[in-house]
Amino acid sequence: MTPDQVRATYDEAYARRYDAAFLHTPEYGFREKTRLELFFLRMLTLQVDSWLDVACGTGFFLRNGRGNPNISCTGLDLSPAMLALAREANPEARFIEGDFLAPHPDLEGRFAFTSCMWGAYGLQESVTHIERLVAQLTRWTRPGGTVFLPVFDPARFVALEAQGRLMDTVTLRSPDGTRWSFLEPDGKLHEDVLAPPLETMRAMFEPAFDSVELNPYPDTPGIPFAALIARGRREQLR
Secondary structure, X not given: OOHHHHHHHOOHHHHHHHHHHHHOOOHHHHHHXXXXXXXXXXXXXXXXXXXXXXXXXXXXXXXXXXXXXOOEEEEEEOOHHHHHHHHHHOOOOEEEEOOOOOOOHHHOOOEEEEEEXXXXXXXXXXXXXXXXHHHHHHHHEEEEEEEEEEEEOHHHHHHHHHOOOOOOOEEEOOOOOOEEXXXXXXXXXXXXXXXXXXXXXXXXXXXXXXXXXXXXOOOOOOOOEEEEEEEXXXXXXX
8 A cells, every 4th residue: 555545544533433343343253362462561561661653553552552551652654544543542642744754863773662553564555665664664763662563464465375374355366365355345446465474574574683483372263463672782793
């Protein structure tokens, strides 16, 4: 999706219903997914002093995922409508309206913890753009810091389809599950979402971090994810 398409999709009406539709609903295991991600976030932020949430959306995770209640929070998002809700939910945090592929020199090397939630990376126009995003997440994380990125599991997409358990609003656009589309009830279409294989996503982080682990989410009929946690950002980036 282009930046203009993202803004058009994530408008005020969409922003207002986003949390209820994707974070709190029990359908497709979305509520359980949210609870698991809050657990990860709270554990990973327990002893850190700064957090950047990239594609922060409504600010739900920044508000509810703090392990350290005194952590300094910053959110970056392209959608003015989503940012308006994020500011309401986190009045003490700093928010930046902007493209996460654009340069943000003031963010470089500042954050002990960086996250990018709910598959925002998959809305890019090419795998090269995903690689650019990973480079940005790495650049904005200070040496020794951690990145948390929930990633799609394309092999599980294929398995769910074979089992007849794939969400009826999801259509696989490639046999290996690395491209798919999601049609919402109101007609909004997330077309040709990218889901590089898990090991490809791991490999994007490995040159810059001491360790990269992948933790598959529990099996549900919803969108399949794994938690990618890259720890120990190295001093010298390749």
